[in-house]
């Protein structure tokens with residue numbers, strides 16, 4: 696399938712949408728028929744915590760089927776970016792991989808508890824965090840940003856951070872968000888128009904595999 700895709704890309708890219716659509720439908724059927732099998736691990740999945748795209752509702756499952764990205768992901772803890780950023784924390788305190796690796800990574804529960812052993816310990820949400828640590832489990836965060844495997848997109852943070860692109864360009868202003876909410880419009884036009892502007896590479900294989 697991948698080799699075929701590459702061939703089609705080089706032969707003429709007007710036919711790629713069809714191929715990708717077929718791949719998408721096939722993948723959707725495959726995931727339907729696999730019932731309760733574990734979700735597909737995304738290629739960039741590297742985190743000490745657990746990261747899933749499990750569906751919280753039938754509606755979000757239906758959206759997934761049609762390759763629409765959900766903006767209503769339910770998280771296991773009512774985490775708040777707003778409060779932590781107001782308390783002077785930096786993105787890289789928690790998303791340690793963002794400048795070096797392909798993955799920003801989500802902090803593990805041990806990091807949370809370095810502070811929450813003493814901060815806000817009586818709050819119900821913090822008690823839940825503490826319970827995960829006590830059980831030796833990670834918080835099962837649901838992934839907010841990803842590309843469907845059928846789109847064959849590869850993304851890396853490193854080059855963007857080194858080129859000085861602000862997180863908010865792609866993720867919105869986190870100071871206004873509690874749990875992260877997917878910013879709309881992370882489509883090909885968005886990526887390519889900035890690449891043109893900054894003379895970053897725009898050949899298909901830069902972003903597709």
Ligand code: HEC
Pocket residue numbers: 772773774775778779782784789802803804806807808809810811814815818819820821824
């Ligand atoms: C550097 C210290 C620090 C770290 C690390 C940290 N927090 Fe916090 N957190 C705070 C502070 C300070 C507050 C605000 C407490 C307050 O207002 O009483 C807070 C508030 C919260 C709240 C809101 C509590 C409430 O109901 O008012 C939640 C939920 C939370 N943190 C979860 C987490 C999770 C999950 C992690 C790990 C991913 C984490 N925190 C990591 C310092 C930290």
Ligand code: HEC
Pocket residue numbers: 737739741786787790793797798799800801840841842849850852855856860861862863864865866881
């Ligand atoms: C050019 C756009 C862009 C910029 C700038 C950007 N991101 Fe991302 N980010 C993405 C995309 C796209 C994904 C989904 C990646 C994937 O599925 O491969 C993502 C995923 C993530 C994730 C999910 C976990 C992971 O490891 O992939 C976190 C956390 C994250 N970004 C944090 C940040 C932080 C923090 C910054 C700034 C220091 C930042 N991002 C800057 C586009 C961007």
Ligand code: HEC
Pocket residue numbers: 770774776779780784785786787788789790801802836837838839840841862863866869870873874875
């Ligand atoms: C105290 C730790 C902490 C800090 C500081 C923090 N984050 Fe997060 N971030 C988290 C946690 C925990 C999650 C998972 C819950 C969620 O999705 O909101 C997360 C999720 C995200 C996601 C969605 C990841 C996904 O699932 O695709 C993005 C994007 C993100 N953060 C960006 C940022 C940016 C940009 C900053 C700085 C402006 C920042 N974060 C600061 C802890 C933190």
Ligand code: HEC
Pocket residue numbers: 848849850851854855858860864881882885886887889890893894895896901902
């Ligand atoms: C705001 C501007 C901007 C946006 C939006 C943006 N990029 Fe980039 N991208 C850059 C810059 C600047 C570089 C660095 C080029 C360099 O290092 O010479 C880069 C580099 C890259 C690279 C590495 C290229 C290499 O050197 O091999 C990839 C892959 C990439 N971007 C993919 C994406 C994808 C996928 C998206 C959309 C989700 C995206 N970019 C959105 C500006 C952007």
Ligand code: HEC
Pocket residue numbers: 704708711712715842843846848881882883886887890896897898899900901902903
């Ligand atoms: C700078 C990054 C980047 C470059 C360069 C790029 N793409 Fe994309 N492409 C994307 C992203 C991001 C998506 C959207 C994936 C999603 O939302 O699921 C996408 C989606 C697509 C789709 C699916 C239909 C659609 O529009 O959502 C096709 C087909 C496609 N790209 C073909 C190509 C071809 C052919 C080239 C070379 C001429 C190319 N792309 C160059 C980033 C890029």
